[in-house]
Amino acid sequence: MGIMIDSARFAELGSSKNSEPILDFLQDPKSEAKAKQTLEAAKKQIGDSREKNPKGVFNLDKVTVLPPISRPTKIICMGGNFSDHLQEGSTSLPPFPISFLKSPTSLVGHRAPIFYPRRVKLLDYEVELAAVIGVRCKDVSRKSALNHIAGFSVFNDISARDIQFAEMKRGFCNLGKNFASFAPMGPFLVTPDQAGNPDNLGMELRVNGQTRQFSSTKNMVFKMRQLVEFFSSMTLEPGDIITSGTPSGVAIYRQPDKTPFLLQPGDMIESKIENLGRLQNTVVAETSPVKTAF
Structure with a gap:
């Protein structure tokens, strides 16, 4: 450290x-x-x-750069929290923050490979802002919410869309978001005084040098202080991660053909957020045998 x-x-x-x-x-x-x-x-x-x-x-x-937090008790990820992303997915505005949990074992750091699982057919990217909780807290006020954040980092919510959407038809979202290496984070944990206003940070994701996502956290429906307030209905522990959700530009909603935008082995992904640095990862084909239950 x-x-x-x-x-x-x-x-x-x-x-x-x-x-x-x-x-x-x-x-x-x-x-x-x-x-x-x-x-x-x-x-x-x-x-x-x-x-x-x-x-x-x-x-x-x-040096080998590990994720800023390796084993949080929970990673709370937002779904549908950017106005432009909701529009591209033809999704209505949620009445409250809609989330899912990401497994701590999916975390990897800067320059670590993202493994393309053999059973996955539609691999996608999502640049997000990650907030790391600094103190144990519960039921915090919106006014004091940011005081409970130790720092911010860049996060990439890698998604297996074929599995994710099949799960969502049954009302769940689990494995499609939780394969090993599906949560790249880093390269740093930036303290709030250095990060700037979390409600107005530029965001960009590139694949092989081509810009795929370009937005700002100002387009978040629920701002970070609202997310901390809402999710502190649960007890939040030091090291817990809350992510912002992603802006528009994901591969799965590209028209008329999503295929050229889906991730493939060999792709190099750069996820950047203003003041927080650049997170770089390369997609690598999974080579170990997979025993499927399907």
């Missing part, structure tokens, strides 16, 4: 015996002061040192 010095380098914040060190960090009342101290020390070390790689300072391109 580290703190970014600039867009390319980070300073190590220290190790933890916990398998989820960021949770230790979020729950430590002295964490902010420790982070600032580490950052200033790293900057000074870089300035004073003639070495290209001072101790405790690492290049982001030289």
Whole structure:
């Protein structure tokens, strides 16, 4: 775990015996002061040192980047929360936030492969804003909702549309959203003071350099503070993730032919949100045998 010095380098914040060190960090009342101290020390070390790689300072391109949160107790994903996405799907405005749960085991980080399951035929992308809860909370007010967020990150809600839509005909949404690697997230967790207004952040997703989604969080039907208020009807734990839903431009609703826009093995996906960085993942064909129950 580290703190970014600039867009390319980070300073190590220290190790933890916990398998989820960021949770230790979020729950430590002295964490902010420790982070600032580490950052200033790293900057000074870089300035004073003639070495290209001072101790405790690492290049982001030289390390494996894990998702900011590896094992949240829950990932709450919004469905149909952007006005333009509702329009392209010919879906009516929901009376309250409609959601589904995504499995923590589907999380992967920046540059990790997205595995194309052998039984899937229609693979799709969805760039989303992810908010990470920082403190245990329940029944929070809309006014104070953002105070319970530790930070924001880029999220890609990968979807197996053939399985998802078959499930939805029976009123469910589960496996189509929950295959391994179907929740890329990262590359960073950006604190609220650095992220800017979560209600007005530019969003873009590209596949092989071609823009597929281009929008803003200002088009969200239910804003992030409303989502935190609503979903805190459940007890929210530190590290829990709430995502925004996605804007228009997904492959499945492309006209007249969705086929050229569906993801294929070898595709490189770049998911970007203003102030939060660029999440990059490549689609890879699943090679292990699959025993299907269908």
